[in-house]
Amino acid sequence: MLPFALIEADWAAHSNLDENSQRLYILNRWRGRNEAETLEGLIHRLKGDYEFEYLQNQVEVHPARKHYDIPKILLDSTPGSNCDLIAAADSVGALYPFLMLELGLCYKEIEVVREKNPNNMWKIIFTLLEKWRQQHPKDCTTRNLLDTASFVGIDTTQIQKMV
Structure with a gap:
């Protein structure tokens, strides 16, 4: 075998x-x-x-800082609501493990959430994004989310529209 x-x-x-x-x-x-x-x-x-x-x-390659047609105040501060996380959970798809690793979550955390939510990718992604926001409060801006998602190959068009 x-x-x-x-x-x-x-x-x-x-x-x-x-x-x-x-x-x-x-x-x-x-x-x-x-x-x-x-x-x-x-x-x-x-x-x-x-x-x-x-x-x-x-x-050591890091996500490039991109330009978005979103007001700077919304991009560079921690959002008061979870609208960006909801939009991301709707858009990320199967590349979520790579996004979460780039955002700073560890593999074990990803696996624990995945095992707790079998057959519900949206819940897995949203829960992991909430965890990222809790663990990295200074870095959890919408800009970092968009830049990192783009860096790992996720189309961020829908996320941008919903923010």
């Missing part, structure tokens, strides 16, 4: 995901099974195949 990680890697490699999404999927699953491992440790493991500086630069 093949190890589970190899089966998942094979699934990702043959699915309809683009190449970057396949890599993120495999990295996300690896990270969930190797919680004590640091990103630096992974980079050192891969060092034989890749240049260390190249990998370091790839890992």
Whole structure:
């Protein structure tokens, strides 16, 4: 019998995901099974195949700050309501684990919420976004949500319209 990680890697490699999404999927699953491992440790493991500086630069990429047709006061402050979270929960879809990891939630938190809400992706996403807002009160602006969602490949058009 093949190890589970190899089966998942094979699934990702043959699915309809683009190449970057396949890599993120495999990295996300690896990270969930190797919680004590640091990103630096992974980079050192891969060092034989890749240049260390190249990998370091790839890992340190952050979401670009974009322009939105939304008043600055709404973008750069913590919203008084959850309208941006509701709009995001409606729009994020299956890329939610990558968004949550980029927003600063850990893999275990994502899995716990996912297990508590099977078959309800909207509730999973909304609950995780609320958790992000609670854990990162200084960074939980609508702009950060939009920039990060865009960074992981989520179309933010609907979120922008609903804010």
